[in-house]
Amino acid sequence: MRLDTDPYLARYAERVRGMAASEIRALFAVASRPEVVSFAGGMPDTSALDMEVVEDVAARVIRTAGATALQYGGGQGRAELRELLVQVMAYQGVPAHADDLIVTVGGQQALELIASCFVDPGDVVIAEGPTYVGGIGALRSQQADVRHVPMDADGMQVELLADLLAQLAAEGRRPKYVYTIPNHQNPAGVSLSSERRHRLAELAEDHDLLLVEDDPYGLLDFSGQTLPSLRELVPDRVIYVGTMSKTFAPGVRTGWVAAPRPVRDKLVLLREAADLCPSNLTQMIVETWLATQPWQEQVKRFREVYREKAETMLTALQAEMPDGVTWTVPRGAFYVWVTVPSGIDTSDLLAKAIEHRVAYVPGRGFYADGTGGDQARLCYSYPEVARIREGVTRLGELLHEELALVRAVFGDDAPQVRPRRQAPTSGPGG
Amino acid sequence: MRLDTDPYLARYAERVRGMAASEIRALFAVASRPEVVSFAGGMPDTSALDMEVVEDVAARVIRTAGATALQYGGGQGRAELRELLVQVMAYQGVPAHADDLIVTVGGQQALELIASCFVDPGDVVIAEGPTYVGGIGALRSQQADVRHVPMDADGMQVELLADLLAQLAAEGRRPKYVYTIPNHQNPAGVSLSSERRHRLAELAEDHDLLLVEDDPYGLLDFSGQTLPSLRELVPDRVIYVGTMSKTFAPGVRTGWVAAPRPVRDKLVLLREAADLCPSNLTQMIVETWLATQPWQEQVKRFREVYREKAETMLTALQAEMPDGVTWTVPRGAFYVWVTVPSGIDTSDLLAKAIEHRVAYVPGRGFYADGTGGDQARLCYSYPEVARIREGVTRLGELLHEELALVRAVFGDDAPQVRPRRQAPTSGPGG
Numbered sequence: 001m002r003l004d005t006d007p008y009l010a011r012y013a014e015r016v017r018g019m020a021a022s023e024i025r026a027l028f029a030v031a032s033r034p035e036v037v038s039f040a041g042g043m044p045d046t047s048a049l050d051m052e053v054v055e056d057v058a059a060r061v062i063r064t065a066g067a068t069a070l071q072y073g074g075g076q077g078r079a080e081l082r083e084l085l086v087q088v089m090a091y092q093g094v095p096a097h098a099d100d101l102i103v104t105v106g107g108q109q110a111l112e113l114i115a116s117c118f119v120d121p122g123d124v125v126i127a128e129g130p131t132y133v134g135g136i137g138a139l140r141s142q143q144a145d146v147r148h149v150p151m152d153a154d155g156m157q158v159e160l161l162a163d164l165l166a167q168l169a170a171e172g173r174r175p176k177y178v179y180t181i182p183n184h185q186n187p188a189g190v191s192l193s194s195e196r197r198h199r200l201a202e203l204a205e206d207h208d209l210l211l212v213e214d215d216p217y218g219l220l221d222f223s224g225q226t227l228p229s230l231r232e233l234v235p236d237r238v239i240y241v242g243t244m245s246k247t248f249a250p251g252v253r254t255g256w257v258a259a260p261r262p263v264r265d266k267l268v269l270l271r272e273a274a275d276l277c278p279s280n281l282t283q284m285i286v287e288t289w290l291a292t293q294p295w296q297e298q299v300k301r302f303r304e305v306y307r308e309k310a311e312t313m314l315t316a317l318q319a320e321m322p323d324g325v326t327w328t329v330p331r332g333a334f335y336v337w338v339t340v341p342s343g344i345d346t347s348d349l350l351a352k353a354i355e356h357r358v359a360y361v362p363g364r365g366f367y368a369d370g371t372g373g374d375q376a377r378l379c380y381s382y383p384e385v386a387r388i389r390e391g392v393t394r395l396g397e398l399l400h401e402e403l404a405l406v407r408a409v410f411g412d413d414a415p416q417v418r419p420r421r422q423a424p425t426s427g428p429g430g
Numbered sequence: 431m432r433l434d435t436d437p438y439l440a441r442y443a444e445r446v447r448g449m450a451a452s453e454i455r456a457l458f459a460v461a462s463r464p465e466v467v468s469f470a471g472g473m474p475d476t477s478a479l480d481m482e483v484v485e486d487v488a489a490r491v492i493r494t495a496g497a498t499a500l501q502y503g504g505g506q507g508r509a510e511l512r513e514l515l516v517q518v519m520a521y522q523g524v525p526a527h528a529d530d531l532i533v534t535v536g537g538q539q540a541l542e543l544i545a546s547c548f549v550d551p552g553d554v555v556i557a558e559g560p561t562y563v564g565g566i567g568a569l570r571s572q573q574a575d576v577r578h579v580p581m582d583a584d585g586m587q588v589e590l591l592a593d594l595l596a597q598l599a600a601e602g603r604r605p606k607y608v609y610t611i612p613n614h615q616n617p618a619g620v621s622l623s624s625e626r627r628h629r630l631a632e633l634a635e636d637h638d639l640l641l642v643e644d645d646p647y648g649l650l651d652f653s654g655q656t657l658p659s660l661r662e663l664v665p666d667r668v669i670y671v672g673t674m675s676k677t678f679a680p681g682v683r684t685g686w687v688a689a690p691r692p693v694r695d696k697l698v699l700l701r702e703a704a705d706l707c708p709s710n711l712t713q714m715i716v717e718t719w720l721a722t723q724p725w726q727e728q729v730k731r732f733r734e735v736y737r738e739k740a741e742t743m744l745t746a747l748q749a750e751m752p753d754g755v756t757w758t759v760p761r762g763a764f765y766v767w768v769t770v771p772s773g774i775d776t777s778d779l780l781a782k783a784i785e786h787r788v789a790y791v792p793g794r795g796f797y798a799d800g801t802g803g804d805q806a807r808l809c810y811s812y813p814e815v816a817r818i819r820e821g822v823t824r825l826g827e828l829l830h831e832e833l834a835l836v837r838a839v840f841g842d843d844a845p846q847v848r849p850r851r852q853a854p855t856s857g858p859g860g
Contacts, residue, residue: 043502051496058711059489066481070679072473105535105705112704116571137703141546249500253709273567274542274704275535279683281488282709 031359037391038359039378042186042334044246048305053293054249054285060292061284073280075272076264077103077256081283084290085256089242091296092218094229096240100258102267103278106250107216107243110257111138111179113270114212114239117263118176119144124168127179128156130337130366130375132186135179135214139368146368147175153328155192156180158199165207177210177239182230184217184333187366187377191331194227201233214241217333219299222307225331236260244286246333247299252282306333306381312388313380320396322403327378334381339374340399343406346376349398358394461789467821468789469808472616472764474676478735483723484679484715491714503710505702506694507533507686511713514720515686519672521726522648524659526670530688532697533708536680537646537673540687541568541609543700544642544669547693548606549574554598557609558586560767560796560805562616565609565644569798576798577605583758585622586610588629595637607640607669612660614647614763617796617807621761624657631663644671647763649729652737655761666690674716676763677729682712736763736811742818743810750826752833757808764811769804770829773836776806779828788824 031038061069076082082098089096104110111134119125121143127135129148139146147168149161161178168175180200182192192200204211213230231238243255259267271277289295310330317327317336324341338360340346347362363375378395380388461468491499506512512528519526534540541564549555551573557565559578569576577598579591591608598605610630612622622630634641643660661668673685689697701707719725740760747757747766754771768790770776777792793805808825810818 041502046497046500049496049500051492054496054500055489055492058492059485062481062485062488066479066484067476068681070476070479070484070681072471072675072680105709108703109705134703134706141700141703245502249711250502251498251500251709251711253705253707270571273538273564273571275539275683276564277683279535279681279709279712281679281681281715282712285711 031354036354036357036359037383037387037394039380039383039388039391040359040361041382042379043382044250044302044334045305045309045381046249046251048301049249049298054289057288057292058285061281061288065284069281069284071280073277073283075102075268075277077101077278078280078283078287081254081287081290082256084287085242088219088244088247088290088295089240089258091299092215092226092229094215094218094231094240095235096231096258100261100264101256102259102264102271103283104255104257104271105253105275105278106245107214107241107255108134108138109271109274110241110255111135111212111214112141113267113274114177114241114257115139115142115144116270117266118210124173124175125177125179126161126164126175127368128181128185128188129369130187130363130372130377131179132181132214133361133365135181136366136368139179144176148367148369148371151185151188151190153190154196155182155185155188155190156196156200158192158196158203161200162203165203165209169207175209177212178204179212179214180230181214181216182218183215183227184220184330184335186216186333187335187361187363188337189328189330189333189335190337191221191227197228197230197233201230201237204230204234204237209237211238212241213238216241216243216246219247220303220306220334221332222303222310223331224300224303231258239263247302248286248289248295252286254278254282254286303332309380309383309385309388310336312385313378313392316389316392316396320392322396322400324403325399334379336378336380338376338378340376341403341406342374343410344399344402345373347373349402352402353395353398356394356398358391358398360395461784466784466787466789467813467817467824469810469813469818469821469825470789470791471812472809473812474680474732474764475735475739475811476679476681478731479679479728484719487718487722488715491711491718495714499711499714501710503707503713505532505698505707507531507708508710508713508717511684511717511720512686514717515672518649518674518677518720518725519670519688521729522645522656522659524645524648524661524670525665526661526688530691530694531686532689532694532701533713534685534687534701535683535705535708536675537644537671537685538564538568539701539704540671540685541565541642541644542571543697543704544607544671544687545569545572545574546700547696548640554603554605555607555609556591556594556605557798558611558615558618559799560617560793560802560807561609562611562644563791563795565611566796566798569609574606578797578799578801581615581618581620583620584626585612585615585618585620586626586630588622588626588633591630592633595633595639599637605639607642608634609642609644610660611644611646612648613645613657614650614760614765616646616763617765617791617793618767619758619760619763619765620767621651621657627658627660627663631660631667634660634664634667639667641668642671643668646671646673646676649677650733650736650764651762652733652740653761654730654733661688669693677732678716678719678725682716684708684712684716733762739810739813739815739818740766742815743808743822746819746822747826750822752826752830754833755829764809766808766810768806768808770806771833771836772804773840774829774832775803777803779832782832783825783828786824786828788821788828790825 119142363372512531549572793802
């Protein structure tokens with residue numbers, strides 16, 4: 001796919017300081033050239049799917065139930081699909097009932113509907129910092145006041161959330177909800193520890209909080225481990241968002257939300273105003289996939305593909321990065337979050353990186369408050385293994401050059417070789 | 431499909447006076463029984479498609495370009511599809527360039543994005559009265575102040591729009607836009623005359639108006655006639671909304687919007703926040719359909735199917751309706767709009783109608799202001815021809831009974847045999 005039409009990237013383009021959206025789009029257009037290794041877009045590796053099987057599934061849907069597949073459906077999504085999605089959740093240990101679910105156009109629509117349902121302009125919503133750029137986009141659409149809670153290698157620093165809640169209470173403000181991605185977070189590449197999950201659930205009870213648990217990557221732990229979901233711990237306080245984009249394919253645009261009944265009813269009405277109903281055709285393809293194929297084996301195959309790519313990237317980072325660069329160590333999913341020494345701005349550096357034939361997403365895209373200039377997201381899910389090595393080598397060369405330049409200009413004053421701010425780092429570089 | 435999961439009907443359920451949404455949903459659940467003839471949901475007759483061809487198209491997409499079809503795409507939609515949609519517009523004489531288009535999740539998402547882009551709470555938006563219930567839904571989501579312009583057999587009464595514009599100007603208010611369905615309007619079943627199109631374009635120039643031209647049915651004129659589009663007359667003032675739902679299939683959820691560039695750019699950003707991107711898979715199915723199949727022949731087939739059903743319904747109405755009931759005479763698409771004598775309320779009557787094994791949508795669903803209690807929409811697109819006759823016979827029996835009852839109670843005072851308010855009537859009953 002062309003990167004200049006990647007919707008993720010288009011979103012970042014809005015959010016990177018000091019450059020017009022058109023400039024960033026132009027940069028990413030260059031980055032889409034085959035000679036550039038792109039760690040930018042968060043795309044799954046759809047080549048891990050057996051296309052003959054998918055073709056057979058799609059053909060079967062139309063052959064056996066074409067008139068239904070091509071017709072309008074209900075705003076909540078097909079009951080048959082919702083039953084099967086409950087099984088997908090169960091495979092990960094997340095409890096749900098099909099009645100609780102609404103099928104959405106990917107997880108993104110769920111985030112937008114939730115924001116639209118709860119947020120009035122100026123309302124506080126709490127999110128991890130950094131967080132998913134599309135999550136920020138949905139909140140910005142409603143003019144939310146997004147407050148970030150810093151992360152470390154164990155995910156959101158829940159005690160800092162407790163402090164923020166106390167501070168908000170002192171101001172007489174209540175957050176509408178806490179938006180969190182507990183598993184293999186995008187972009188930080190870390191998971192919320194089991195202990196912190198329990199503490200977050202406790203805080204939710206104590207402060208009468210609503211939690212939005214966004215979980216695209218829960219099944220993609222490299223070792224198949226699952227931690228307790230927030231929905232499991234405090235079901236009445238959680239709106240859970242899932243997607244088939246990472247465990248099957250983004251092209252079917254099939255996500256879902258599981259919510260307490262009164263919320264579910266409101267979300268269905270909002271969805272009907274937004275786009276009437278999801279596609280019966282893609283819903284029935286996902287249904288047939290889940291009902292007739294060993295989809296758990298496909299999940300395991302994806303895990304293996306991404307584990308190998310993650311190891312490749314981490315080994316290469318270890319070998320190629322200059323001192324002072326740190327990064328997180330993912331145990332699942334797609335992302336490594338990099339922090340560079342002060343003196344380097346990842347937004348400013350992007351054009352040079354693309355000249356060096358490597359692309360990433362600058363960190364500022366993942367914060368609502370303009371911070372993140374010393375950070376960047378590297379996504380290893382899409383490029384081939386050999387290309388990952390090559391891309392990291394190029395990035396390493398560039399950072400060595402940049403640091404030499406910074407040292408030449410500033411002498412001993414800069415760069416500091418430790419990151420200046422608390423960042424979610426751990427492992428080889430951290 | 432089950433009517434209780436029909437998203438159109440779910441929407442009406444919200445809007446019918448004097449009944450809880452749950453009651454109406456329950457009614458429509460009963461209405462979904464096979465013994466009930468439903469003129470309620472606005473569903474195309476997908477049985478007019480050759481499913482073997484559609485199966486082949488879908489299989490071919492995955493076989494030849496599966497990795498792309500199953501991947502994320504861009505927020506504006508695929509360039510290849512936009513080029514082909516321009517050809518669909520050209521077949522109807524509507525000018526456009528592929529760069530102007532955004533592919534949406536049906537026409538509904540286009541309406542929602544447009545409302546979201548332009549409307550702040552309390553802003554005036556002008557629409558035909560009655561109008562598409564999903565159009566009202568999108569405007570309600572933004573808390574628009576919807577003002578209706580009455581219709582007659584030639585569509586929106588444009589001189590009454592001129593009056594309304596003058597009145598608003600006197601109040602110091604400007605409408606954000608005029609929402610109109612010029613061709614075979616849903617629900618009124620009438621088209622805006624050529625003369626009025628020119629007058630509307632003139633008003634747009636004089637009053638610096640933005641027009642939202644919603645055109646799901648333009649290709650479904652029974653005789654293949656097309657009138658000049660507003661986009662043709664005043665291109666810079668028109669946001670045009672199209673859909674493949676009625677000329678191919680709703681199940682692919684493929685609509686589009688054509689807008690002047692600055693508006694297009696804003697709409698793309700809103701769409702990315704809403705659901706990231708449309709499905710590559712369904713886009714590529716539509717592309718392959720348009721690029722490899724004689725789709726114009728399919729359009730002609732749909733015209734023929736709906737023409738026969740319309741004639742069946744009109745003949746049956748002529749034979750079965752009591753004096754005082756009037757209706758519009760469609761020259762294309764799906765709908766007949768019925769007005770009943772005073773003393774009968776179509777919302778109140780729905781439960782009895784379903785007991786008589788026939789269903790329709792009460793008129794109030796199609797007005798933002800609670801009027802329409804003496805009107806109802808009959809949609810003939812989905813039921814088989816013999817069922818249409820049977821359904822109209824049942825409705826006629828019910829209305830005869832009701833009128834006898836009203837006369838017995840009120841004597842000569844009621845019902846009046848002419849409709850009490852200006853309604854878009856013409857033809858046999860009007």
